[in-house]
Amino acid sequence: MYDVAIIGAGVVGAMISRTLARYNLKICVIEKSNDVATGATKANSAIVHAGFDAPVGTLKAKLNVKGSKMMEDIARELGVKYKKNGSLVIGFCEEDLNEIKKLYKRGIENGVENLSILGKEEINKLEPNLAENVLYALYAPTGAIICPYELAIAALGNAMDNGVGFIRNFEVKSIKKFDGFFTITNGEKEIKTKYIVNSAGLYADNIAKMVGDNSFEIHPRRGEYILFDKECRGIVKQTIFRTPTKMGKGILLTPTVDENILLGPTSVDISDKENKSTTAEGFFHIISQGRENLPSLPLNKNITSFCGLRAVGDKGDFIINSFENNFINVAGIESPGLSASPAIAEMVKDILIENGLSMTLKENFNPIRKSMSYFADASIEEKNQIIKKDNSFGKIICRCEKITLGEILEAIRTNPKPYDLDGVKRRTRSQMGRCQGGFCSPYIVDILAEELNIPYIEVTKSGKNSVINIKKLKEVNGNG
Amino acid sequence: MDNFDIVIIGGGPAGMAAAITAHQEGIENLLIIERDDSLGGILRQCIHNGFGLHKFKEELTGPEYALKYEKKVKELNIPYILNTMVTDISEDKTITATSSERGIFQIKAKSIILAMGCRERAKGALNIAGSRPAGIYSAGTAQKFVNMKGYLPGKDIVILGSGDIGLIMARRMTLEGAKVHAVCEIMPYSGGLARNIQQCLKDFDIPLKLSHTVIEIHGKERVEGVTIAKVDEKRNPIPETKEYIPCDTLLLSVGLIPENELSKGAGIKLSNATSGAVVDQKRQTSVEGIFACGNVLHVHDLVDYVSDEGEIAGKSAAEYVLNSKTRNESLIKIETDGKIRYTVPQYITEKENTKIYFRVDNIYNNKKIILRSNSNIKTFKKQKLLPGEMETITVPLEFLDAESIYIGLEDL
Ligand SMILES: Cc1cc2nc3c(=O)[nH]c(=O)nc-3n(C[C@H](O)[C@H](O)[C@H](O)COP(=O)(O)OP(=O)(O)OC[C@H]3O[C@@H](n4cnc5c(N)ncnc54)[C@H](O)[C@@H]3O)c2cc1C
Ligand SMILES: Cc1cc2nc3c(=O)[nH]c(=O)nc-3n(C[C@H](O)[C@H](O)[C@H](O)COP(=O)(O)OP(=O)(O)OC[C@H]3O[C@@H](n4cnc5c(N)ncnc54)[C@H](O)[C@@H]3O)c2cc1C
Numbered sequence: 001m002y003d004v005a006i007i008g009a010g011v012v013g014a015m016i017s018r019t020l021a022r023y024n025l026k027i028c029v030i031e032k033s034n035d036v037a038t039g040a041t042k043a044n045s046a047i048v049h050a051g052f053d054a055p056v057g058t059l060k061a062k063l064n065v066k067g068s069k070m071m072e073d074i075a076r077e078l079g080v081k082y083k084k085n086g087s088l089v090i091g092f093c094e095e096d097l098n099e100i101k102k103l104y105k106r107g108i109e110n111g112v113e114n115l116s117i118l119g120k121e122e123i124n125k126l127e128p129n130l131a132e133n134v135l136y137a138l139y140a141p142t143g144a145i146i147c148p149y150e151l152a153i154a155a156l157g158n159a160m161d162n163g164v165g166f167i168r169n170f171e172v173k174s175i176k177k178f179d180g181f182f183t184i185t186n187g188e189k190e191i192k193t194k195y196i197v198n199s200a201g202l203y204a205d206n207i208a209k210m211v212g213d214n215s216f217e218i219h220p221r222r223g224e225y226i227l228f229d230k231e232c233r234g235i236v237k238q239t240i241f242r243t244p245t246k247m248g249k250g251i252l253l254t255p256t257v258d259e260n261i262l263l264g265p266t267s268v269d270i271s272d273k274e275n276k277s278t279t280a281e282g283f284f285h286i287i288s289q290g291r292e293n294l295p296s297l298p299l300n301k302n303i304t305s306f307c308g309l310r311a312v313g314d315k316g317d318f319i320i321n322s323f324e325n326n327f328i329n330v331a332g333i334e335s336p337g338l339s340a341s342p343a344i345a346e347m348v349k350d351i352l353i354e355n356g357l358s359m360t361l362k363e364n365f366n367p368i369r370k371s372m373s374y375f376a377d378a379s380i381e382e383k384n385q386i387i388k389k390d391n392s393f394g395k396i397i398c399r400c401e402k403i404t405l406g407e408i409l410e411a412i413r414t415n416p417k418p419y420d421l422d423g424v425k426r427r428t429r430s431q432m433g434r435c436q437g438g439f440c441s442p443y444i445v446d447i448l449a450e451e452l453n454i455p456y457i458e459v460t461k462s463g464k465n466s467v468i469n470i471k472k473l474k475e476v477n478g479n480g
Numbered sequence: 481m482d483n484f485d486i487v488i489i490g491g492g493p494a495g496m497a498a499a500i501t502a503h504q505e506g507i508e509n510l511l512i513i514e515r516d517d518s519l520g521g522i523l524r525q526c527i528h529n530g531f532g533l534h535k536f537k538e539e540l541t542g543p544e545y546a547l548k549y550e551k552k553v554k555e556l557n558i559p560y561i562l563n564t565m566v567t568d569i570s571e572d573k574t575i576t577a578t579s580s581e582r583g584i585f586q587i588k589a590k591s592i593i594l595a596m597g598c599r600e601r602a603k604g605a606l607n608i609a610g611s612r613p614a615g616i617y618s619a620g621t622a623q624k625f626v627n628m629k630g631y632l633p634g635k636d637i638v639i640l641g642s643g644d645i646g647l648i649m650a651r652r653m654t655l656e657g658a659k660v661h662a663v664c665e666i667m668p669y670s671g672g673l674a675r676n677i678q679q680c681l682k683d684f685d686i687p688l689k690l691s692h693t694v695i696e697i698h699g700k701e702r703v704e705g706v707t708i709a710k711v712d713e714k715r716n717p718i719p720e721t722k723e724y725i726p727c728d729t730l731l732l733s734v735g736l737i738p739e740n741e742l743s744k745g746a747g748i749k750l751s752n753a754t755s756g757a758v759v760d761q762k763r764q765t766s767v768e769g770i771f772a773c774g775n776v777l778h779v780h781d782l783v784d785y786v787s788d789e790g791e792i793a794g795k796s797a798a799e800y801v802l803n804s805k806t807r808n809e810s811l812i813k814i815e816t817d818g819k820i821r822y823t824v825p826q827y828i829t830e831k832e833n834t835k836i837y838f839r840v841d842n843i844y845n846n847k848k849i850i851l852r853s854n855s856n857i858k859t860f861k862k863q864k865l866l867p868g869e870m871e872t873i874t875v876p877l878e879f880l881d882a883e884s885i886y887i888g889l890e891d892l
């Protein structure tokens with residue numbers, strides 16, 4: 001019997017699990033897919049928002065500002081790349097300036113520090129490549145960037161190192177309520193728990209309905225992106241938003257912590273929660289607005305495109321409440337959910353305590369996780385020390401990102417372990433460079449097969465039926 | 481730090497030919513660095529026939545062709561290190577490399593020959609709409625799965641792009657029991673060799689759909705189908721021509737890009753047309769003492785030319801080291817009309833016999849190639865010129881008393 005079962009291993013579920021791991025509780029995280037961070041958490045703008053955007057008094061505003069203040073320390077403990085690069089909301093005309101002034105005022109009311117409004121000259125100093133006709137900007141030096149899936153992986157990994165269980169490939173299909181506990185089932189197996197935290201992203205409404213809570217609906221809103229080669233590094237340094245209009249927030253432009261440039265997202269309501277397709281119209285929109293902001297955008301340097309789905313609730317704000325005492329909803333966590341996630345986790349902990357779950361602090365909780373990029377970030381001397389001890393760190397497997405066998409093996413052996421190519425990709429950045437795995441994926445399939453002790457043919461891209469090869473042809477004395 | 485006269489980066493056919501020639505010219509303190517676990521380069525996975533027709537007058541497989549050079553390298557005791565990746569070169573010719581055995585280490589060379597080959601253009605660059613399931617591979621990756629690992633990556637295949645690797649994989653996959661439903665090429669002509677179109681597609685009744693592209697990928701976990709469409713002259717898809725093809729695999733053969741990340745680090749000037757270094761007739765780059773050859777310089781369709789180019793680079797590097805020869809600054813520029821997309825070399829620095837390699841930007845019938853310098857004119861009749869096939873002409877010595885040479889196409 002678990003004390004708490006968290007449904008959904010996105011950044012929200014992962015952060016909640018880590019917060020609760022500090023206490024003497026029996027906890028599990030239940031996830032339907034093959035890995036952590038496969039939902040909205042893997043495809044978003046990766047921005048830790050300063051917090052001037054959400055309306056005053058909303059949960060979004062409060063949790064964003066609080067969460068973004070907590071993020072830097074958490075990133076340090078978890079060894080996650082984080083960079084306070086600052087953000088600009090740029091304006092082209094008087095009308096935009098009025099809007100920028102409103103944002104400024106709202107930001108101050110929300111508690112955002114050090115906001116200022118800049119004119120053309122100051123903007124030029126910060127971002128010389130922006131379009132000539134950018135005249136005004138709201139500058140938020142506390143805006144930051146982070147890698148969202150790295151954060152979720154590290155948070156869950158750290159929680160697991162501190163005793164939390166991770167149950168994957170378990171799609172919650174129904175929940176039964178008994179006196180003082182629930183049973184959660186996927187149709188085959190059952191999990192018993194006293195409390196449930198529902199952080200199932202797009203499916204949080206379905207999960208709530210399983211216990212009879214029909215109070216909200218979630219629908220998907222598509223957001224498409226185009227990612228540019230590291231060669232473009234430096235073309236912008238801060239995160240560049242456009243002034244929001246009636247038409248929406250527009251296309252933003254930001255460096256990532258790995259030094260690529262990210263452009264997006266589009267914003268289109270759709271109905272299918274599984275439809276993560278990109279569209280030709282989306283690409284067109286991203287590129288045309290991107291060029292308005294940054295005329296020198298090198299279109300031939302894009303290396304991939306992707307799509308994320310926002311879990312939009314029908315309440316206009318995050319839905320964080322308890323349905324009866326021991327079932328807690330954490331739903332409608334659209335943007336700024338990543339930024340708010342540390343504060344959301346705190347809030348959920350407080351609700352659990354309020355609702356009667358008694359918890360005592362663990363004595364031996366270790367908040368520190370070894371950084372996934374410690375090798376890449378090391379000096380040449382340090383690297384050579386590591387290679388001397390374990391020469392697999394001298395063998396480069398991914399030639400674009402220069403990721404070594406040692407790093408891949410270590411990722412495969414570290415909580416939460418990856419079971420597929422995409423999992424290795426999100427942990428090591430192998431297959432993420434300009435050739436997008438063309439060169440290294442056949443080798444990584446080998447490594448995974450050996451480490452997981454499964455046949456080559458059973459290695460998948462992202463679990464279930466996403467097989468890479470379909471048939472064994474012959475024995476080759478393939479040394480390659 | 482170890483010092484070498486010549487260091488060759490890449491042990492494919494270009495690198496091996498360069499090393500052998502440099503050795504024959506009298507350089508013994510040289511080194512080939514190869515990141516793979518054996519010499520041979522991309523040829524190791526090209527198990528089909530068709531290599532060496534020009535150079536050896538026989539049809540060899542890729543590995544057989546490579547073996548001829550590998551044997552020679554070993555016979556001559558040319559030093560090489562495997563499983564070692566060069567991660568950086570600097571303008572002063574310091575080379576940083578990584579291997580399991582030696583960790584990260586640096587060596588210094590008087591001259592460097594770049595022979596790193598090329599890589600395939602990835603899907604990302606294309607922005608195809610739709611989902612991103614398993615089952616989308618570049619043709620070279622599929623070739624590695626089939627030929628090196630012994631696995632079939634799919635059974636119902638659509639191929640986007642008609643580059644040579646795609647054509648060869650259409651045949652390979654068919655022979656392994658898969659069905660190739662179509663090869664879509666966005667251009668009105670194929671970039672592949674005519675002989676590959678005949679032997680890999682026509683002989684197997686695989687449809688080549690010119691002026692067609694893939695506009696959407698379908699499928700959640702594994703590819704379930706693609707939507708293709710015809711494109712207009714501006715390469716925009718024509719909606720009425722949309723067609724859905726069920727398949728489990730999409731192979732991409734949409735171009736090869738010279739692997740020049742290292743060259744950029746050394747400040748070598750690159751050409752937009754070739755994505756390789758700008759070189760003179762010696763294959764010397766903008767950085768004195770650094771030479772380039774093979775696919776890292778421009779993408780070749782025939783390995784025979786790669787070997788020729790390796791020989792030129794090897795000879796020039798040896799000359800550079802032995803005579804400590806500095807570059808002759810008076811250059812002869814090679815100018816082209818737009819129809820000739822690029823030439824290699826891009827300029828000439830000395831009056832010596834020079835062969836110019838070039839590619840055209842479209843299909844041309846019944847043309848003459850015009851070579852002109854000052855008042856000298858020479859023409860070569862050509863019935864057919866194809867973008868997929870590299871052409872060569874030799875410049876007569878008397879044409880080299882000029883500041884520039886012009887090459888262009890005119891009607892017959
Ligand atoms: C386009 C876009 C841009 C964004 N940009 C930003 C930004 O810049 N900054 C920011 O702060 N926020 C941003 N966000 C918001 C942020 O990405 C989300 O708030 C955050 O990722 C939500 O995390 P989550 O854990 O709630 O959801 P998810 O990551 O979607 O996780 C939910 C998990 O629940 C699992 N699940 C669902 N149903 C079941 C079931 N029945 N059984 C078991 N498991 C189940 C899913 O598989 C999934 O893994 C953006 C979002 C999008 C889509
Ligand atoms: C799939 C395919 C099919 C072909 N089919 C034919 C055919 O049928 N007939 C024909 O005549 N020609 C064919 N060709 C063309 C010809 O084989 C190639 O052009 C030729 O192999 C290129 O030789 P190369 O030495 O320049 O490059 P490669 O063979 O690619 O060799 C480059 C070498 O450099 C190494 N390297 C790269 N970077 C580094 C680094 N940083 N550190 C250390 N080592 C490095 C690589 O591992 C590789 O071994 C084909 C080419 C391809 C790609």
